[in-house]
Amino acid sequence: MRTRKTFFTFIGIFTLIMLLYFAFLHYKIREHTNIEIPNHADYIIILGARVKGEIPSLALQYRIDAAASYLKKNKETIAIASGGKGPGEEITEAEAIKRGLLAHGINGNRILLEDKSTDTVENISFSKDLIPKHLQTGLLVTNDFHLYRAISISKDQGLSLKGIPAETPTIAIPKSYTREYLAITKYYLMKIFQN
Helix, strand or coil: CHHHHHHHHHHHHHHHHHHHHHHHHHHHHHHCCCCCCCCCCCEEEEECCCEEECEECHHHHHHHHHHHHHHHHCCCCEEEEECCCCCCECCCHHHHHHHHHHHCCCCHHHEEEECCCCCHHHHHHHHHCCCCCCCCCEEEEEEHHHHHHHHHHHHHCCCCEEEEEECCCHHHHHHHHHHHHHHHHHHHHHHHHHC
8 A cells, every 4th residue: 555655656746847847848948939039130040840842831931931021121131041851851941941031022142051951950050150250140040939949059059049939830839849848858968968
């Protein structure tokens, strides 16, 4: 009887800890989306997401739309479209972003392509190499659930960036947030074991 009680006590405590942990992660995610977006950034980095053939997924389309909105208001800002080609993609994510920005009327001279990356770390690392040396202030464009981890990775690579949060498709919210909680946990663990 005592063993059973101890077991259920352990399960209860573990469940409470996990709920508090995920509440903390959700707070950090929301904290990075509820910020004032500065105008006149020198550059923005638009992180790639899935492309279906040549058509941006809804998540990527929201990133393109958010980036285009900023670029229309800030005429001197350049864009770095970041993302390679994954399974089922006929063009790179960077090319899909560029096409989307062009469709919004953004001049192609303002768009640089980073088309080799396969994950968020590479997105930022490879994009960093494309930033002209004289440019200082930058922003990251990605879906709201992804901003906290992306900005944290940017800091690790010596970039002090704020974010432009793009909407997350309603249908994708449960899956996106669940995957992101796990991705952030993996990020934390890698940071611990690297130190």
